[in-house]
Amino acid sequence: MQLVLPRCRIDKVMKLAHESVFGGHMGVKKTKERIKYNFFWPNMSGEIAEFVQTCKGCQLRKPEKIGDRAPITPIVRPELPFEIVNIDVIGPIQPPSGRGHKYVLCMMDQLHVGLKQYHLDP
8 A cells, every 4th residue: 555645745755765874875766666665646756766866965976987988909910020010200309310310210010029210311
């Protein structure tokens, strides 16, 4: 048997069912089940959902959901030399080298993981 709750008592009941020591800041479903066991009022489900979703205590304690920003892709291992090569230009370098070079071309073969550096002519 459920008691039809008067409008003036709805907020108090929702607060007790959700925020009290016995409420424990449970989610919408459990708070609704707890209230529904004893009480009823029109649009009960919607009001309980809104109350729980706007609870400041829950919002502060709720962990942030941070997904991966970049998709995970498998690392491709090369089988032959120069199959995968990384190239980068570094510079301008200050002060320039004794021969006036301001930029360095860096190349790395991923199979051998050896770094080669070449000075670029000015």
